[in-house]
Amino acid sequence: MAKSDLASMPCSIARSLEVVGEWWTILVLRDVFRGIRRFDAIQRDLGIATNVLTARLKRLRDAGLIDRRRYEQRPPRYEYHLTDKGRDLFPLLIALVRWGDKYLAGADGPPRTLVHLTCGHTTEPKLVCSHCEGEIVARNTRYVTHEEAAELANPEARAG
Amino acid sequence: MAKSDLASMPCSIARSLEVVGEWWTILVLRDVFRGIRRFDAIQRDLGIATNVLTARLKRLRDAGLIDRRRYEQRPPRYEYHLTDKGRDLFPLLIALVRWGDKYLAGADGPPRTLVHLTCGHTTEPKLVCSHCEGEIVARNTRYVTHEEAAELANPEARAG
Numbered sequence: 001m002a003k004s005d006l007a008s009m010p011c012s013i014a015r016s017l018e019v020v021g022e023w024w025t026i027l028v029l030r031d032v033f034r035g036i037r038r039f040d041a042i043q044r045d046l047g048i049a050t051n052v053l054t055a056r057l058k059r060l061r062d063a064g065l066i067d068r069r070r071y072e073q074r075p076p077r078y079e080y081h082l083t084d085k086g087r088d089l090f091p092l093l094i095a096l097v098r099w100g101d102k103y104l105a106g107a108d109g110p111p112r113t114l115v116h117l118t119c120g121h122t123t124e125p126k127l128v129c130s131h132c133e134g135e136i137v138a139r140n141t142r143y144v145t146h147e148e149a150a151e152l153a154n155p156e157a158r159a160g
Numbered sequence: 161m162a163k164s165d166l167a168s169m170p171c172s173i174a175r176s177l178e179v180v181g182e183w184w185t186i187l188v189l190r191d192v193f194r195g196i197r198r199f200d201a202i203q204r205d206l207g208i209a210t211n212v213l214t215a216r217l218k219r220l221r222d223a224g225l226i227d228r229r230r231y232e233q234r235p236p237r238y239e240y241h242l243t244d245k246g247r248d249l250f251p252l253l254i255a256l257v258r259w260g261d262k263y264l265a266g267a268d269g270p271p272r273t274l275v276h277l278t279c280g281h282t283t284e285p286k287l288v289c290s291h292c293e294g295e296i297v298a299r300n301t302r303y304v305t306h307e308e309a310a311e312l313a314n315p316e317a318r319a320g
Binding site for chain 2: 112
């Protein structure tokens with residue numbers, strides 16, 4: 001299957017991967033989330049060539065994940081900021097952080113930690129249901145068609 | 161930066177991407193999450209060649225994300241099941257689902273929906289803090305070193 005077929009699959013996972021399914025996409029977004037916004041700083045952090053980073057930032061802008069703001073006129077220099085669409089990828093980064101912390105941290109333990117500024121504590125974010133606030137885990141959740149969802153919500157209709 | 165350098169970066173996001181940063185990894189995991197466990201069924205669902213799927217399943221097994229169980233002796237046939245390590249990638253899939261539903265669903269709307277079996281309702285999972293149960297969003301969360309986390313937890317130490 002060609003990568004370009006992803007977008008045509010009737011699945012939001014596949015469609016999202018079409019946009020963010022390359023590892024560098026996430027690393028550039030990670031830097032901007034962390035407040036590393038200027039071209040030179042991102043380049044230094046990722047250790048990639050100027051032309052490569054230029055092309056990647058353009059693709060992220062074309063996808064509507066970041067925009068740029070000029071902070072110096074001569075020579076023109078830009079800062080990169082997340083759009084709402086880009087910022088909404090935050091849970092994806094959280095998922096990668098949590099999994100990497102758990103399985104790939106090695107003997108030194110996780111290199112960084114998440115802090116919830118609202119309460120000031122380090123946090124291990126968990127997913128909860130928007131309806132009942134109960135925890136969302138693989139075993140208690142199904143990703144189904146709308147017809148199947150209606151059956152699950154009304155077991156009697158299913159039996160009948 | 162070569163992809164092989166990802167694992168050496170002191171960042172759980174980069175390390176996770178080293179393991180799951182290829183789009184096909186996620187799509188195979190998605191199928192197994194959805195209960196599509198048998199080689200033939202996964203192959204049919206993804207539309208990929210036998211040798212390609214064989215290689216990918218082997219890499220997922222080598223990474224410890226899935227294991228296989230023989231369900232037929234002659235000829236030997238296998239089902240694939242998530243390990244705990246693989247199942248813990250569930251929040252990553254949820255993040256992709258939610259983002260794709262919001263930004264890439266098009267005029268037809270999201271193709272599938274998430275159902276929380278515990279309450280029976282369709283759900284829009286959200287992240288909450290393990291400490292205060294408040295919502296976790298980009299603007300109220302920082303991904304920092306342990307020293308910075310200590311400062312954030314104790315603002316007076318920082319001022320002093």
